[in-house]
Amino acid sequence: MTGSGSGIGRAIVDRLAADGWQVLGVDLKAPEGDLAETLPGPSLGADLTTREGNKAAVDTALEHFGRLDLVVANAGFQHVSPVVDFDEDRWDALLAILLTSPFLLAKYAWESLRAAPRGGRFVAIASAHALAASPFKAGYVSAKHGVLGLVKTLALEGAADGITSTAVCPGYVRTPLVEKQIADQARAHGIDEDRVLEEVILTPHAVKRLIEPSEVADVVAFLQTPAGSAFSGSPVTMDMGWTAR
Numbered sequence: 001m002t003g004s005g006s007g008i009g010r011a012i013v014d015r016l017a018a019d020g021w022q023v024l025g026v027d028l029k030a031p032e033g034d035l036a037e038t039l040p041g042p043s044l045g046a047d048l049t050t051r052e053g054n055k056a057a058v059d060t061a062l063e064h065f066g067r068l069d070l071v072v073a074n075a076g077f078q079h080v081s082p083v084v085d086f087d088e089d090r091w092d093a094l095l096a097i098l099l100t101s102p103f104l105l106a107k108y109a110w111e112s113l114r115a116a117p118r119g120g121r122f123v124a125i126a127s128a129h130a131l132a133a134s135p136f137k138a139g140y141v142s143a144k145h146g147v148l149g150l151v152k153t154l155a156l157e158g159a160a161d162g163i164t165s166t167a168v169c170p171g172y173v174r175t176p177l178v179e180k181q182i183a184d185q186a187r188a189h190g191i192d193e194d195r196v197l198e199e200v201i202l203t204p205h206a207v208k209r210l211i212e213p214s215e216v217a218d219v220v221a222f223l224q225t226p227a228g229s230a231f232s233g234s235p236v237t238m239d240m241g242w243t244a245r
């Protein structure tokens, strides 16, 4: 489970643990002290923009649990900028965390997922931005469209071995990733920060509210049920009507 230190990732760790899973949380920094005490399982600090970080994530899970039944690729960040000014290092980092990390996790975990007694599961927390674009998010939108392609490919390659692969595609979720965008969006659109939530962030939502991280975790938990395997190769869209237009 990557990106476990915040937002959606933390909610998924808590939900899977409550459902009886043993979960390794992986994030840039392993939590320390009181924060570590609140985590339901072990954790690893690793930079998932590197091959070594993704290898360490898989190897550490296998060391702890002896097998690996589920990979949830969730870690990510956002960068908001017009294409003409888009920082090229930020582009590389976005592709590395949002697209290459899920690929490496799947590759390194593949043999373990193949051996999983009830069928291996791969879940990517993609986005409504895997299905639709927004201005000023070239790196994020491109990587999220790419990860949906990866999920579909894994579903086809894994089918004969009982491995399922699904992309969860939420609209805007109440997490630090969204909160951090408010200042950037205000700058990019030339409006005050207090107008950003209503006039920019929630604009694509037909239902005018943010999604809660626990709601995304509920969907990931459902995907682990027998009925969840029917969603292999699919985007599970939970976007408040965004892509219904």
Ligand SMILES: NC(=O)c1ccc[n+]([C@@H]2O[C@H](COP(=O)([O-])OP(=O)(O)OC[C@H]3O[C@@H](n4cnc5c(N)ncnc54)[C@H](O)[C@@H]3O)[C@@H](O)[C@H]2O)c1
Binding pocket: 002, 003, 004, 005, 006, 007, 008, 009, 026, 027, 028, 029, 046, 047, 048, 049, 074, 075, 076, 077, 097, 125, 126, 127, 128, 169, 170, 171, 172, 173, 174, 175, 176, 177, 178
């Ligand atoms: N918040 C939303 O509105 C929203 C909507 C759709 C999809 N998503 C996706 O959900 C996922 C989680 O987002 P969130 O909103 O919970 O964000 P968040 O900022 O709350 O959490 C992201 C976590 O990823 C970790 N991370 C970032 N770079 C890393 C790296 N190089 N190595 C290891 N860990 C790294 C961060 O440290 C952080 O703990 C992301 O993939 C995001 O694109 C978010």
